[in-house]
Amino acid sequence: MSTTHDRPADSVRVFAPTGMLGAGFAESTVERALALGADVISVDGGSTDSGPAYLGASKPKTTAAAVARDLRSLLKAAARADIPLIVGSCGTSGTDSGVDWVAGLAAQVMAEEGLDLRVARIYSEQSAVDLKEHLSAGRIHPLPPLGQLTAETLQSCTHIVGAMGHEPIVEALQSGAQVVFAGRATDTAIAAAYPLIKGMPAGPTWHMAKIVECGGQCTTNPRAGGVLATVDAQGFEIEPLDTDAACTPTSVAAHMLYETVNPFRMREPDGELDVSDATYVALDDRRVRVEGSRFHVAEQHTIKLEGARLSGYETISFSAIRDPLVLGDLGRWSALMRTIITERVGQTLGLSTDEYAFDLRLYGHNAVLDELEPETGPPREVAVMLLVSAADQATATAVAKVANPLMLHLPTPDMDYLPSFAFATSPAEIERGAAYEFVLNHVVESPTPTSLFRIEMGETR
Numbered sequence: 001m002s003t004t005h006d007r008p009a010d011s012v013r014v015f016a017p018t019g020m021l022g023a024g025f026a027e028s029t030v031e032r033a034l035a036l037g038a039d040v041i042s043v044d045g046g047s048t049d050s051g052p053a054y055l056g057a058s059k060p061k062t063t064a065a066a067v068a069r070d071l072r073s074l075l076k077a078a079a080r081a082d083i084p085l086i087v088g089s090c091g092t093s094g095t096d097s098g099v100d101w102v103a104g105l106a107a108q109v110m111a112e113e114g115l116d117l118r119v120a121r122i123y124s125e126q127s128a129v130d131l132k133e134h135l136s137a138g139r140i141h142p143l144p145p146l147g148q149l150t151a152e153t154l155q156s157c158t159h160i161v162g163a164m165g166h167e168p169i170v171e172a173l174q175s176g177a178q179v180v181f182a183g184r185a186t187d188t189a190i191a192a193a194y195p196l197i198k199g200m201p202a203g204p205t206w207h208m209a210k211i212v213e214c215g216g217q218c219t220t221n222p223r224a225g226g227v228l229a230t231v232d233a234q235g236f237e238i239e240p241l242d243t244d245a246a247c248t249p250t251s252v253a254a255h256m257l258y259e260t261v262n263p264f265r266m267r268e269p270d271g272e273l274d275v276s277d278a279t280y281v282a283l284d285d286r287r288v289r290v291e292g293s294r295f296h297v298a299e300q301h302t303i304k305l306e307g308a309r310l311s312g313y314e315t316i317s318f319s320a321i322r323d324p325l326v327l328g329d330l331g332r333w334s335a336l337m338r339t340i341i342t343e344r345v346g347q348t349l350g351l352s353t354d355e356y357a358f359d360l361r362l363y364g365h366n367a368v369l370d371e372l373e374p375e376t377g378p379p380r381e382v383a384v385m386l387l388v389s390a391a392d393q394a395t396a397t398a399v400a401k402v403a404n405p406l407m408l409h410l411p412t413p414d415m416d417y418l419p420s421f422a423f424a425t426s427p428a429e430i431e432r433g434a435a436y437e438f439v440l441n442h443v444v445e446s447p448t449p450t451s452l453f454r455i456e457m458g459e460t461r
Helices: 027-035 064-081 096-113 128-136 151-156 167-174 189-197 202-212 249-257 324-328 330-349 393-409
Strands: 011-016 040-046 085-092 119-123 140-142 159-163 179-182 227-232 235-240 265-268 271-274 279-282 288-291 294-297 302-321 356-363 382-390 430-445 454-457
Touching (some): 064 085, 085 096, 085 189, 096 119, 096 179, 119 167, 151 430, 189 202, 202 227, 202 235, 202 249, 202 271, 202 288, 202 294, 302 393, 382 393, 393 430
Parallel strands (some): 040 085
Antiparallel strands (some): 271 294, 279 288, 302 430, 356 382
């Protein structure tokens, strides 16, 4: 691979094949990206979207076979085109073991394919001991809705990661890496790093990176595959790689609404993207050009911290109701269910309500919107999910077993017969195991943009 990472360029073409490594993409879109002159491949490997368990347990949500399949295609493409491949938030949550997991799969693929690429691993896990020092020095600040952080909360976390900006990735590339496997990173940093090396302006680069972060989600057919974005001194152009999909001004602009507090501003570790004056113009029926984006450098570089801790153990069970009398007043029925479960758990297990917790969710009625549900008429059928949590698995399952006959037969007070509902599984109780909760949504002032991260350069394989 060439070592011209620092060579100035008139434009840089960024290929984003999919929104998440392991989600899959058509091989034809990879071929089209290379034919159009892609300069770098950028793909996100994770997210917090699926909840705290993946960070708390440091386990990926994607299967190894799917990740290996995507890596095989992208590693071969990077080698053939002599361009970098950058993967961020490896292993879903970006923990150190997640980086090693993805890098290990890549090593196996490269050995099978006879590829000789130099790999960098960037680790983003943070030590609670080190963070306590930052906390004592007043360098950690809360983000809404959380309040001030305590040392005890830091210590309770099973894993803590810091979301890196582009700078550690830049350092790895400038050190000769051809493939970068990064721990937790902002979704945009992985796409912004290479254009910034090549001298592209920060405003268009960060805006482009935000739009391509989810691959084809900024197109009229999000399932069709990835996109190619070309950044230059004045702005950027973007097009889908599936010939049946299109980018429109609306589909591109709309992605600034995705996962942002403010659709016109977005904070990165080293500053803030400002698209309040951006313009979106259709170049033809498939391509869009964007200009007018700006980037305001912050006085203080900060790194967002994400941490999860064990919250207990969970057991769930499902039953289904079609009885019209029960469905006619589900609020009354569910209130009765909650009361009787609490009473019987106390009678049979001797547990107080501070020793366990349960939730009753009525899918098909109001399980998603709760009191905001606009539909007022009775549903035709409802799935009842009982979710029990406790400090240990045995207690959670015991509570669910006490609730078992109620989940199958509980009548309303005015019913003169015993209804029968239907369990979804046998046995009805499903032990989910350990459950986790997010407890960190804070930023730490970083001494330098790279000091909280560790880069390991590997030999070519």
